[in-house]
Amino acid sequence: MSARRVVVIGGGIVGLAVAERLSREPGTAVTVVEKEPTWAAHQTGRNSGVIHSGLYYAPGSQKALMCRAGSQSMIELAREEGIPHEVCGKLVVATQGRELAGLARLRDRGRANGLVVEELTPEQAREVEPHVQCVAALRIPATGIIDYGAVCQALVRRLESRGATLVLGAEVLSSVQRGPVTVVRTTRGDLEADAVVACAGLHCDVVARRLGHHPSAQVIPFRGEYYELAPGATHLVRNLIYPVPDPSFPFLGVHLTRGVDGHVHAGPNAVLAFAREGYTWGTVVPAELRQTLAYPGFWRLARRYYREGAREMLRSASRHQFGESLRRLVPEVRDEDLVPTAAGVRAQAMKPDGTLVDDFLIERAGNVVHVLNAPSPAATSALEIARHIAGLVPADA
Secondary structure, three states: OOEEEEEEEEEEEEEHHHHHHOOOOOOEEEEEEEEOOOOOOOOOOOOOOOOOOOOOOOOOHHHHHHHHHHHHHHHHHHHHOOOOOOOOOEEEEEOHHHHHHHHHHHHHHHHHOOOOOOOOHHHHHHOOOOOOOEEEEEOOOEEEEEOOHHHHHHHHHHHOOOOOOOEEEEEEEEEEEOOOEEEEOOEEEEEEEEEEOOOOHHHHHHHHOOOOOOOOEEEEEEEEEEEEEEEHHHOOOOOEEEOOOOOOOOOOEEEEOOOOOEEEEEEOOEOOOOOOOOOOOOOOOOOHHHHOOOHHHHHHHHOOOOHHHHHHHHHHOHHHHHHHHOOOOOOEEEOOOOOOOEEEEEEEEOOOOEEOOOOOOOEEEEEEEEEHHHHHHHHHHHHHHHHHHHOOOOOOO
């Protein structure tokens, strides 16, 4: 009996985790295609490196369930592969009285998701983070830090050891159906597949359409800009310090996170990117920007959040304004302590009515599975997303 041939599109952490999971199944030949010359070039390699606990997500949602399980499976993988990581915990701090209700909602949601959530007074918070300013705080011990690039390299090694075919520099152009077989056409030749899993991140909806699917949402790219604390200021942050999220805005707000390398990152903000890979204001791909501006949902979102969007743009344009957001959490951070570093772009799926897709979005069409929304905490949840997707791929494909 011939092997089941599965093509996985996308070499970020979700695609590699899916491929690694499928490669364990007897009689399955896995091929991974990635358009970049390296693995984890975009969202996976440009994030805060946090192992999320599952604090923020609606109880019972895929994000909540997969993040809780994924934080454990990610730590197990790190231990098995010797990947630098640490379960250091994090603080979420209320800096003024009007944020206390939001802090209480987070506490209740975290506990509903099965987390240990400690309530701290300002004095107790400063025992954890001596330089923090707050009126109250939550400590979530289960949050950690990791090098997701190293996770991807470990997944690649596992795939190589099992004989998977790994193809870099191969962009997917289209597909044709030949009976039960899907022929995926790429810039490096055609691939015959009994099943396809598309994990194309920033280009997931584009790839879906190239494969003949009509996705229920479109990706709108939001750039997240970061600073790094200068070496003389890293002592101001021991581990991870987050604000109470603004309930009127669908992003977490800038925060301070120590990486496994000891560097402390500040950010990200959230501004519209003018390209799917628009890591700077000067990076503009006219066709992609037109696609965003022509989408009805974008203008509905813009009308809803124009005030918050204007604040984000001001913070993007001004290091001082960025610093002001951080000084709400740690007053001793100075503007001169902030060193610009690489930005990321979040692939956020949006419905035509302007609502942001809050949960992971995975759609199956025939023998093709499309991952259409996998922003944070997808890296934390990657091994559980892979487990879920492996169950969607027909065993007899």
